[in-house]
Amino acid sequence: MNTPSPAAPALEASHLTKVYGSGNTEVVAMKDVSLTVARGEVVALLGPSGAGKSTLLTAIGLINPPTSGRIAIGGQAVMDADRALVDLRAFRRQHLGFVFQKANLIPFLNAVENVQVAMEINDVSPPAARSRALELLDYLGVAGRSHNLPDALSGGQQQRVAVARALANQPSLILADEPTAALDSQRGRQVMELFRKVAHERGAAVIVVTHDHRALDIFDRTYEMEDGQLKTN
Amino acid sequence: MNLAAKDIRHNFGRFALTTVGIGLLLMIVMGMGGIYRGLIREATLLVDKIGADLWVVQGSTRGPFAEVSRVSANLEDRARAVPGVAGARRFVSHTIQREHRGRPLRIVVQGLSWPEDRGGWIPLVAGRPLQQAHFEMIADRSLNLPLGERLQLGKDVYEVVGLASGMVGSGGDGLCFFSVSDAEAIQFDVPGEAVRLERQSRRARAAARDIGQVQPLLLERAAGPASDLPALAPPQVSAVMVALQPGADPAQVAATLATWPDITVYSTPQQVDLLLAGMVDKARRQLGLFRVLLIIISTIIMALIIYTLTLDKIHDIAMLKLMGARNGVIVGLILQQALLIGALGYGLAYWLGTFAFPRFPRLVVIETTDLVSLAAIVLGISVLSSLLGIWKAMRVEPNKVLS
Numbered sequence: 001m002n003t004p005s006p007a008a009p010a011l012e013a014s015h016l017t018k019v020y021g022s023g024n025t026e027v028v029a030m031k032d033v034s035l036t037v038a039r040g041e042v043v044a045l046l047g048p049s050g051a052g053k054s055t056l057l058t059a060i061g062l063i064n065p066p067t068s069g070r071i072a073i074g075g076q077a078v079m080d081a082d083r084a085l086v087d088l089r090a091f092r093r094q095h096l097g098f099v100f101q102k103a104n105l106i107p108f109l110n111a112v113e114n115v116q117v118a119m120e121i122n123d124v125s126p127p128a129a130r131s132r133a134l135e136l137l138d139y140l141g142v143a144g145r146s147h148n149l150p151d152a153l154s155g156g157q158q159q160r161v162a163v164a165r166a167l168a169n170q171p172s173l174i175l176a177d178e179p180t181a182a183l184d185s186q187r188g189r190q191v192m193e194l195f196r197k198v199a200h201e202r203g204a205a206v207i208v209v210t211h212d213h214r215a216l217d218i219f220d221r222t223y224e225m226e227d228g229q230l231k232t233n
Numbered sequence: 234m235n236l237a238a239k240d241i242r243h244n245f246g247r248f249a250l251t252t253v254g255i256g257l258l259l260m261i262v263m264g265m266g267g268i269y270r271g272l273i274r275e276a277t278l279l280v281d282k283i284g285a286d287l288w289v290v291q292g293s294t295r296g297p298f299a300e301v302s303r304v305s306a307n308l309e310d311r312a313r314a315v316p317g318v319a320g321a322r323r324f325v326s327h328t329i330q331r332e333h334r335g336r337p338l339r340i341v342v343q344g345l346s347w348p349e350d351r352g353g354w355i356p357l358v359a360g361r362p363l364q365q366a367h368f369e370m371i372a373d374r375s376l377n378l379p380l381g382e383r384l385q386l387g388k389d390v391y392e393v394v395g396l397a398s399g400m401v402g403s404g405g406d407g408l409c410f411f412s413v414s415d416a417e418a419i420q421f422d423v424p425g426e427a428v429r430l431e432r433q434s435r436r437a438r439a440a441a442r443d444i445g446q447v448q449p450l451l452l453e454r455a456a457g458p459a460s461d462l463p464a465l466a467p468p469q470v471s472a473v474m475v476a477l478q479p480g481a482d483p484a485q486v487a488a489t490l491a492t493w494p495d496i497t498v499y500s501t502p503q504q505v506d507l508l509l510a511g512m513v514d515k516a517r518r519q520l521g522l523f524r525v526l527l528i529i530i531s532t533i534i535m536a537l538i539i540y541t542l543t544l545d546k547i548h549d550i551a552m553l554k555l556m557g558a559r560n561g562v563i564v565g566l567i568l569q570q571a572l573l574i575g576a577l578g579y580g581l582a583y584w585l586g587t588f589a590f591p592r593f594p595r596l597v598v599i600e601t602t603d604l605v606s607l608a609a610i611v612l613g614i615s616v617l618s619s620l621l622g623i624w625k626a627m628r629v630e631p632n633k634v635l636s
């Protein structure tokens with residue numbers, strides 16, 4: 001098994017296929033998709049509903065194994081078809097960051113604790129995790145609400161806390177599935193710009209599924225998905 | 234960061250209510266054990282306190298507690314003649330239920346072998362031991378009879394001269410101590426009419442025999458008091474208690490007594506065994522089964538609560554898995570809450586028990602060993618009840634976050 005190397009691309013996915021169900025109910029959600037994303041690159045994934053964008057993203061995110069194909073992250077092979085080549089949970093907490101349409105914050109933890117917990121499960125000491133969590137919230141402009149429970153935050157604030165959480169462990173790959181769908185266009189653009197900033201400043205690769213064509217200028221590259229197949233724009 | 238504590242803080246009301254519910258259930262479990270211990274203590278109290286080394290009872294019976302035993306009162310004198318015996322006392326005991334000041338009063342009438350035994354060994358909280366051979370009694374406090382209270386029992390009136398504490402019979406009824414002859418008078422009291430009828434029938438029986446015809450004086454005797462009739466049996470007592478001389482070997486004295494064919498002899502530990510094996514055994518099994526049921530019920534209720542608490546968090550648990558949390562983090566979240574509910578419930582049960590148990594009508598004895606074993610059981614049910622929730626949490630896929 002090879003380890004992540006600084007020279008390797010952030011993501012190399014090759015010939016990914018995903019088939020849901022079998023027989024009559026069989027759905028081919030993803031067909032022979034290959035995708036390479038370099039470090040520091042911000043990539044948009046567009047496409048109509050049902051095209052297979054979430055399927056691709058969750059396969060890359062190691063939470064929805066492909067039926068066939070290979071995935072390497074940071075040069076390290078992690079999936080061969082539906083077979084895990086590493087401890088997926090350990091790999092996720094060390095190298096991946098997720099943002100979804102809903103913030104999915106843990107309701108019984110306040111903003112700073114929601115960020116902190118991501119680091120604590122990655123064995124960062126609680127004091128270190130806390131100070132870094134506060135820094136991140138400050139970076140995302142929600143430091144003032146760090147002691148509020150998610151219920152007391154607006155949708156945009158929640159989403160920014162979720163972004164802070166995704167950045168907490170300095171992941172090499174950030175996966176965002178319609179992160180701005182619940183935000184107004186101005187807030188949405190801010191979040192997209194934030195991804196670009198993180199990618200360029202910290203060398204992380206970012207893949208964003210979006211329907212918002214107004215913010216496409218932010219991305220380094222744009223892919224279009226249709227019927228489970230990937231096309232470059 | 235302790236996720237379990239944070240979640241509890243967030244759902245405090247529900248958590249507190251659950252803990253109170255579990256606490257009350259555990260209090261009942263604890264109380265059941267205490268009632269059982271109390272039953273044993275009450276059953277064996279008299280045997281323990283009365284200070285007899287050997288019990289001489291009617292041949293081939295297991296009296297005087299477990300079944301009826303009748304021995305003649307002069308057995309006392311026969312026992313005294315055995316080498317190694319320091320003293321012998323008559324044991325007379327029976328339960329009566331009378332109406333007193335408009336409420337039912339259940340009393341265990343206990344005879345004291347006057348004059349050797351005046352009740353000096355009885356733990357008194359007020360008053361004094363018996364000072365005269367008749368018409369005095371020492372009553373247990375639980376009977377609510379004040380000092381100086383006078384009670385008509387049979388044909389005589391008895392005055393309460395002393396109050397004892399914690400002296401109850403195996404049924405939980407308060408003890409009253411009388412001199413043996415008073416206790417027998419109460420036990421064998423029959424109405425005057427019954428006496429007259431008995432004398433009449435004796436006279437009729439005598440008249441029907443030829444001896445009644447030849448000896449007319451005998452007919453007159455037959456109609457008189459029973460004590461004037463030489464042929465009637467001597468007065469009977471339940472048992473004779475034997476005290477041994479210091480240094481005497483109980484086994485040897487018992488062996489000597491056991492050669493008498495009309496009686497059976499038991500040591501005090503044997504007597505305790507008879508009481509527990511016979512009278513208390515069913516109650517013990519009953520309470521034991523009930524306890525087991527309650528423990529099962531507590532486990533099921535707790536499991537359901539922990540399960541629903543887990544279901545409520547299942548989306549968050551999926552999110553934690555997605556972020557890469559180890560199973561230990563998730564198991565800890567569920568298990569710690571179950572353990573906390575168990576521990577707090579146990580503490581609450583103990584605390585509530587200190588108020589509730591002394592107010593129970595019968596003795597509740599909470600022993601340290603029982604507390605320790607219940608703590609272990611609570612630990613067990615906490616772990617067991619969280620298994621269902623843990624199983625559910627282990628099965629959830631991280632991509633459940635997306636649905």
Ligand SMILES: Nc1ncnc2c1ncn2[C@@H]1O[C@H](COP(=O)(O)OP(=O)(O)OP(=O)(O)O)[C@@H](O)[C@H]1O
Pocket residue numbers: 020021027028029047048049050051052053054055056
């Ligand atoms: N768990 C599943 N079981 C069966 N079919 C599924 C499952 N998940 C997705 N699909 C199917 O796979 C196809 C791709 O779904 P996917 O969610 O990847 O689309 P998407 O591009 O993300 O759409 P949207 O823009 O609406 O989110 C769809 O036809 C969908 O019905």
Ligand SMILES: [Mg+2]
Pocket residue numbers: 053054055177
């Ligand atoms: Mg989707």
